[in-house]
Amino acid sequence: MKGKPLTLLELNHLVRRTLELSMPGSYWVEAELSEARERGGHCYMDLIQKDEQSNTPVAHAAAKCWRSTWGFVKSHFERVTGQTVHAGMKVLLQVHAQFHENYGFSWIVDDIDPTYTLGDMARKRQEILRQLEKEGVIDLQKDLRLSPFAQHIAVISSDQAAGYGDFCNQLSSNDYGFTFSVTLFPAVMQGEGVEKSIIAALNAINADLDAFDAVVIIRGGGATSDLSGFDTLALAENVANFPLPVITGIGHERDESVLDRVSFQRVKTPTAAAAFLIDNLARTWTFLANCQEQMVRLVQRRMEEERGRLNVLAGKIPVLFSLVRAKEGNRLERLMGRLTMAMEDKLSRSRHQVELLDSRIPMLLSQTLMRRRHQLEMLGQRLQAQDPRSLLKRGYSLTMKDGKAVKDVALLQKGDRLTTIFERGKAVSIVAEKD
Known part of the structure; x- marks a missing residue:
C-alpha cells in the first residue's frame, strides 16, 4: 500500500x-x-x-x-x-x-574571474591577427602615406559622444591657426552593432574618397567597457584594406585591439588623434618655413656673391676700357693709313686715265666728225636719188587725184579729174574711159 x-x-x-x-x-x-x-x-x-x-x-x-x-x-x-x-x-x-x-x-x-575572460579574449584576438597575417593585409595601412597637407578629415564616431566634441575643439583651437574640414559619419561605438555600423560608415566614405585625406575612428566620453566590437575579423579586414590612412582613438588603456593593430596610427584618445593631425600639418609648415628661410639665405648669399663680382668687374672696367680704346685707336689709325694709301693710289690711276683720255679726245673727235660727215654725204646722195624732181627730169611724170598720187587705174572712175605733173608744168585731164 x-x-x-x-x-x-x-x-x-x-x-x-x-x-x-x-x-x-x-x-x-x-x-x-x-x-x-x-x-x-x-x-x-x-x-x-x-x-x-x-x-x-x-x-x-x-x-x-x-x-x-x-x-x-x-x-x-x-x-x-x-x-x-x-x-x-x-x-x-x-x-x-x-x-x-x-x-x-x-x-x-x-x-x-576576469583573468579567464581576458585570456579568452586574447586568444580570439590572436586568432584574428593570425588570420589577417595569413591574408597578407595586417600591415597594409602601415604602407600608406598620410598627406603632409591632411586637412579634410572623415570622422567615424557617435554624434553624441563627448570625445567627438573634444576632437573638433582640439582641431579648431590649435596654436598654429590651421583650418581643418571635419565630416562626421555617425556610427554605433558600443555594443553588438559596432562592427556593422563602422563598416557602413567606411563604405559611405569610400563612395566619396577624393573628398578626404584621412579617416579617424574615435570613441570617448564614456565608460571604457564593451570594446569587443573593435576586435572582429570583418571590421579589421575593412580597415586594413581601406585606401586612406585610418587613425584610431577609441579611448582605452589596455592591450591594443585588433582595430588598433591594423590601423595606420593608434592613439589613446580623441584629443590625441586631433593632436596627431595638428602635428602632421605643423611638421609640414615647419618644413616649408625652413625651406623658405633656406631659399632666402641662398638668394641673399648669391646676391652678395654677384654684388662682389660686379664690384670687381666695375674696378676692372676703366683699365679694360683704356686698353680697348688704345687697341681700337691703333686699329683705326692703321685703317686710316691703309684707306689714305688706297685713295691716293685710286686718284693716281684715275688722273692717269684722265690724262690719257685728254690726249685722245681731239683725235677721237676728228675721227667722229669725219665719219659723221661721210654719213651725211651718203644720206644726201640717197635723198637726192629719191627726189621726184630728178625723175621728172628724166622724162617721167606724176599723175595725182585729189592731191594724192594715182598708183592703180582701178581706183579711177569715169569723169574723175586728174592732174599730171611734168618737169616743166602740169596738165589737167578728165577720165573718159579706162582699159
Missing part, C-alpha cells in the same frame, strides 16, 4: 535539504553566456556549453548574481577586462546551488 503522498511544498523542502547537504560549497565553472541582462540591480544569466566539434549546445543552466554581490563583481570585471558582461563571452564563474520552494533551482553567482 502506498504511503501518504507528499505535498509539492514538502517535496521541494526535501530537494532543498538534499542539495544543501550534498552540495554545500561553491564551484568554479567554465561557461559561455548566451544571455546576460540586468534588472533591479541583479544580473540574470543564461549559461551554455557547446560541443567543440559541432558547436551545438550540450548543456544549459540559469544563473543569478544578486545585487549585493553584482555591484562589486561587475565593477571589478569591467575594470580588469575593459568590457561589460555580454552574450557570447566566455566566463569563469564561482557558483553555488540554490533551490527555492517557490522559484525552483538556480545557480547563484558569487564571483567572476
